[in-house]
Amino acid sequence: MNLKKFFIAFIAAFVFVFVYEWVFHGIILKDSYAQMSALMRPQAEVNFPLLIVGQLVGAFFFTMIFVRGFGSGGGVAGGFR
Amino acid sequence: MNHKRGFLAFIVAFAFMFFFGFVWHGMLMKPMYLATASMWRPETDFNSHFPILILGHAIVAFAFTGLYVSKVGINSAGVGFGYGIVIGIFACGVNVIRFAVEPLTTNILLMWFAADLICFAIMGALVGAIYKPLNAA
Numbered sequence: 001m002n003l004k005k006f007f008i009a010f011i012a013a014f015v016f017v018f019v020y021e022w023v024f025h026g027i028i029l030k031d032s033y034a035q036m037s038a039l040m041r042p043q044a045e046v047n048f049p050l051l052i053v054g055q056l057v058g059a060f061f062f063t064m065i066f067v068r069g070f071g072s073g074g075g076v077a078g079g080f081r
Numbered sequence: 082m083n084h085k086r087g088f089l090a091f092i093v094a095f096a097f098m099f100f101f102g103f104v105w106h107g108m109l110m111k112p113m114y115l116a117t118a119s120m121w122r123p124e125t126d127f128n129s130h131f132p133i134l135i136l137g138h139a140i141v142a143f144a145f146t147g148l149y150v151s152k153v154g155i156n157s158a159g160v161g162f163g164y165g166i167v168i169g170i171f172a173c174g175v176n177v178i179r180f181a182v183e184p185l186t187t188n189i190l191l192m193w194f195a196a197d198l199i200c201f202a203i204m205g206a207l208v209g210a211i212y213k214p215l216n217a218a
Contacts, residue, residue: 038120041183048181054180057171058175061170062171065148065168
């Protein structure tokens with residue numbers, strides 16, 4: 001395994017997840033979440049460091065699964081097969 | 082790819098996941114869910130969504146088995162067990178994110194960690210034990 005490339009891919013995946021979730025959940029779905037506020041922590045109680053930890057874990061293992069299992073290439077179709 | 086073995090592995094994974102979920106969430110964790118009842122669907126509402134619960138299990142079991150069959154593809158319960166732990170940790174990351182934004186209790190979070198790790202590890206072992214690539218079948 002190329003650890004340097006793995007680390008770069010992991011960081012890129014994490015940054016993308018962070019930005020994507022911020023736009024999708026924090027902006028696009030904000031009104032929907034506000035309508036079901038009883039099911040969500042109040043803004044002040046949201047545990048931001050833990051949110052980051054969860055995204056780091058997800059991005060790390062997502063990258064690891066790709067690196068270990070998708071080495072044969074083949075583009076989008078190759079990844080889907 | 083051995084489709085026959087892959088399909089069999091998918092059915093077993095789905096059945097195990099469903100049974101495990103029933104025991105873990107429906108029995109073991111029932112008091113925890115009752116203590117946080119305002120966060121969950123009432124019983125009748127839950128029952129009317131039961132087909133969606135089945136569909137969700139089928140999707141996860143299909144993706145889990147499909148990923149193993151196409152990307153791991155080894156007839157080994159041990160390898161499957163390890164694969165399941167990796168997927169379990171991935172799922173734990175999602176649980177952590179949910180805990181960060183939803184008013185879940187710490188006990189529920191810890192029980193979800195244990196559930197995902199145990200369930201996916203055993204599912205992986207089952208899939209690894211059942212699936213055989215064509216040249217080894």
